[in-house]
Amino acid sequence: MLIKGYTNIKIRIPKHAPNFRMGTLNQSPIKSLISKIIQDLKVTIHDTINIFPSHETEKQSMFLSNIDQVLNFNVETVHFFVANPRFPLQIVEEKLKSALSEALVVYDFLAGRLKLNLESQRFELDCNGAGAQFVVGKSEFELGEIGDLVYPNPGFKQLVQKSYDDLAIHDRPLCIIQLTSFRCGGFAIGVATNHAISDGISVKTFLENLASLAADKPLATTPCxxxxxxxxxxxxxIQFDHPELLKIPTGIDFPSPTVFDTPEGELDFKIFKLTSNDIAHLKQKAKDEPFSTNAKITGFNVVAAHVWRCKALSYGTDYDPERVSTVLYAVDIRSRLGLPPxxxxxxxxSxxxxxxxxxxxxxxxSKLVEMVTEGTKRMTGEYAQSVIDWGEVNKGFPNGEFLISSWWRLGFADVEYPWGKPRYSCPVVYHRKDIILLFPDIVGESNNEVNVLVALPRKEMEKFEDLFHKFLA
Structure with missing residues (x-):
């Protein structure tokens, strides 16, 4: 089951590991990959300032939905850019600061703080104009020296300034942007936001607006x-049963440490690359098998079905054919509830x-693809509203064996800044065995390939890897 727990898990990279296959075509030694990755980027922070809205904004408390309420943790992304002679770092810094200040007028909550309403016991956004934070840092390395950008390097944590856990919640900035330069003139923009204020889709819209303002253009999209x-x-x-949600009994708090906290050194970590040929093969395989018209054979659905099968059958130490496995995956409900994009x-x-x-x-x-398809179809407007109402009555969180978190098609690397599009965009990864991440490939190399990031105990990883290639054949 997935319940609240955000303690970071440190990963032991297995030195004993032999070659591992990325998809059906590529085989790369893990030692060779790791040897090219510098985990200490030697970043020095030179400046930290508050950025305030360029115009005075209304002081108000902003309502947070029941979906927002359970997402009080930070999400950090890093966006890498190659050097652009027309935009030296000083110009990039000035444009970003100015753009952020302008953006905070329409995104006034990003300049606010999270607070707990003691009467309702709900979180609210205090739009008080306290400001977002802007951090300037410098790495001793060139961008080309830090290794494969697709590989979620633990060192990327140095490219994003975390919110301050030692501060009271009502004092922590909700938006922090860090500009880190590399010796080559390339740079990284690290963005840390509290998940309670936005999802991946709305963060992309914010970045598009930030990029537009940095180019001295109007907002690309006016946020709702x-x-x-x-x-x-x-x-x-509450009109439906919701087995995907776990109710926490009244008076029971979350365990500490949580059930998904894994001691250091107990997880292996691998990336499995599915090429466009691999994905086409999975699609064709689903079409050739006994096929239900209810199955929608898309790239995501076949990848999710394949990953689900491997994760379910590698679970635990003893195989139980009667054990029920539940996979969770995100569905955007904007169109389902008539919300503006x-x-x-x-x-x-979920x-x-x-x-x-x-x-x-x-x-x-094809049967697994059908079940994944049905899970998406189940999320009608009525079902989504029932989930929201469930959260009004119950204290609880999503409940499943694991979650597939897809960054595959979010399109962060499609955002056009004055200095160009990112070479690569990715979240800063905290490895958890209950979350499997899907990443896109480097921009310009392939838009149809996906990298599957898995962190599991060693024995489970061995089984997962064997099954991954067995069912891909």
Whole structure:
């Protein structure tokens, strides 16, 4: 089950590991890959300042939906740029600061702080103009020296300034941007935001607006900040069963450490690359097998089905064919509830698919694709509103064996800044065995390939890897 727990897990890279295959075509020694990765980027912070809205904004408390309420943790992304002679670092810094100040007028909550309303016991956004934070740093390395940007290097943590855990929650900035230069003239923009204020889609919209303002252009999209659009109904109407949600009994707090905290050194970490040929092969395989018209054979659905099968059958030490495995994956509900595409809060819920391990092992891939498809179709507007109402009545969180978190098609690397598009964009990864991440490839190399990031105990990883290639054949 997935419950709240955000303690970072440190990964032991297995020195004993032999070659591991990325997809069906590529084989690369893990030692060779790791030897090219510098984990200490030797970043020195030179300046930290507050950025305030360029115009006075209204002081107000902003409502947070039940989806926002359970996402009080930071999400950090890094966006890498090659050197552009027309935009030296000083110009980039000036343009970013100015653009952020302008953006904070329409994104006034980003300059605010999170606070707990003691009467309602709900989090709210205090739009008090306290400011976002801008950090300037410098690495001793060139961008080309730090290794494969697709590989989620633990050193990338140095490129994003974290919120300050030693501060009271109402004093922590909700948006922190760090500009880190490399010796070659390339640079990284690290963005840290509290997940309670936005999902990946709305962060991309914010970055598009930031890039547009940095180019002295108007906003690309005017954000919709009305979070009451996702308020629960009064009275709440829970119209469906929600096995994908775990109710926490009243008076019971979350365990510390949480059930998913794994001691240092107990997880192996690998990236499995699925080429465009691999994905086409999985699609064709699903079409050739006994096929249901309910199955929507898309790139994401076949990859999710394949990963689900491997994760379910590698789980634990003893295989139990009757054990039920549940995979969770995000679905955008904006169109389902008639929200504007520019809705700036969290408008993503967890869809799910469940099956016994025996069915997952023996059934055709097309059946798993069908179940993933049905999970997405289940998320109608009525179902999504029922989930929101469930959160009004219950204290709880998504509940499943693991979550597939896809950054594959978010398009962060498509954002056009004055100095060009990012060479690569990625989240700063904290390895958890209950989350499998899907990453795109480097811009310009392939838009159809996906990197599957997996962190598991050694024995489970060995089984996962064997199954990954077995079911890909």
């Amino acid at each position: 900040n009305d979070r009451h659009l996702l308020a629960a109904r009064s009275p709440p109407q 520019s809705y700036a809060g969290n408008a993503v819920l 869809a799910y698919a469940s099956a016994r391990c025996k069915e997952i092992e023996e059934g055709p891939l």
